[in-house]
Amino acid sequence: MVAGMNEDSWHAAVGVPGLMRAARGSYASVIGAVLAEAGFDDLPRNGVFTLALLIHTGELTHLSDGLGVRKQAVGDLIDTMVMRGYLSRATPAGDAGHAVLRATARGEAAEEIAAEVTAKVNARVREQLGEDGFAAFRQGLVLLAEMRAEREWHGH
DSSP states (O other), X not given: OOTTOOTTSHHHHHHHHHHHXXXXXXXXXXXXXXXXXXXXXXOOTTHHHHHHHXXXXXXXXXHHHHHTOOHHHHHHHHHHHHHXXXXXXXXXXXXXXXXXXXXXXXXXXXXXXXXXXXXXXXXXXXHHHHHHHHHHHHHXXXXXXXXXXXXXXXXX
16 A cells, blocks of 8 residues: 555545546646746646647647547637747648647746656656556556547446
């Protein structure tokens, strides 16, 4: 059992969804604090996820699904990130209906810091779980993330 956990703790009471929420908070709070210290205190919520997706995949096609929000909310997030200098938007000549988004140098710097902090948090978890435990933990999260898109699996 991981240090600090026992069956009588709040961990048992909230179940896996509650644990996932709390775990996300562990990442979010430390990443947010380090980003704020580095001058990125205006990066909007979900900004790190957006930057990572754009920088590492070159697209934001699945952003709405990944965030679990409507496309209008994604549009608002992108507009905010453009206004704050994390993203740039360009319209190719002759294609007014298509905008190309890119991370700016500011956006790349924020994402790099977030990736470094994430790696440190991951290392701490990996130290407790071991390589096999961490790999299984990550695979479980991938499975849950993929299930989100499958509406039929839960019978509703």
